[in-house]
Amino acid sequence: MHDAPAPVSDITYEDLAQLEQEFDDAELQTLREQHKIYAPLYKKRQEVVAKIPNFWALVLEQAPTEFENYVTPSDSQVFAEALKSIEVERFEINEPNGSPRSVVIRFRFDPNNEFFEDEVLEKRFWHRRALDGWSGIVSEPVKIHWKKGKDLTQGLTDAAVDLFAARKKQDAAAQNGSSNGSSKASKASKITKLPEYKAILNKIDTNTEASLSFFTWFGFISSHGYVTAEESAEASKKEAEKREKRAKGEKVEEEEEAEIDDDDDFFDESEICPNGEDVAEIIVNELWPQAIKYFTAAQEADDDDLSELSDAELDDDDDDDLDEPVDIRSLVRGKGKKEQNGNNGSSASPPPKKRRT
Structure with a gap:
């Protein structure tokens, strides 16, 4: 008995690539339509929650476990004492050559906070395409003006x-011809000799606790390596040409791997927040759209904690204290209710250290 011949399909790689591109286009169109619907609602929500003390700090404390891995107790203290609001904006959504996937995330703080001089810490993420075929978000490090x-x-x-x-x-300097050698290996070698490169590796090696802080996220660049706007425009143009050929039924010849002016190894070694893209996605796709749900869940959890107190514990509490509103700052720091007098007015102790996995 002979095996039946394997069926032959007339579907080509070009067909699949074209279909995949159509799915991508549909996703982009969905983002644009969602923006039109949700933008006024987000604006209204910002106006409402601005009247709720510590709203965003509590939202962060109730964030998914994946996000908690990037927030230390010290970070929580900053959020509890100084954070005023969080904003997410798709800043390229109306630009002809922009991407609706590009986002800016703003953290607004009390201008008189004790931690840094900045009132706003803004992190921009551009969605770009590299010449090697990669596409994703890239960012630039943000300077934080910490107080002494x-x-x-x-x-x-x-x-x-x-x-x-x-x-x-x-x-x-390399583009102006003042640097000898432009190959990937040559350029990466030059970068690793920069004193700034050696300095950051030394800091990463000697500051393991500090590297766990959420605020290292403001130094994140990319999981791939930085892609300039110029490289992205060139790569997008080439991709559009390929797509046009596929749409016409023409076979697209894959180009031989070009020499890419890219420094993946360099950024893999010096990236101070390797999972920065994951953090951004959680903020944009989870915390920002579902902020009210997280805040409500926090309030319900606090009510549950209070209901679990024994009658004796309730009798011991001062009635006036029970009638006071929940101290959200204490709740953010891991306490279900306001600190009682007798602790010298000190704030609640932070929760145990959260480590990244």
């Missing part, structure tokens, strides 16, 4: 800013 002795990253974000600036300067 308050830097939770122990200089890591400053080091990321310095290294990024040094790399841009080196790239500019």
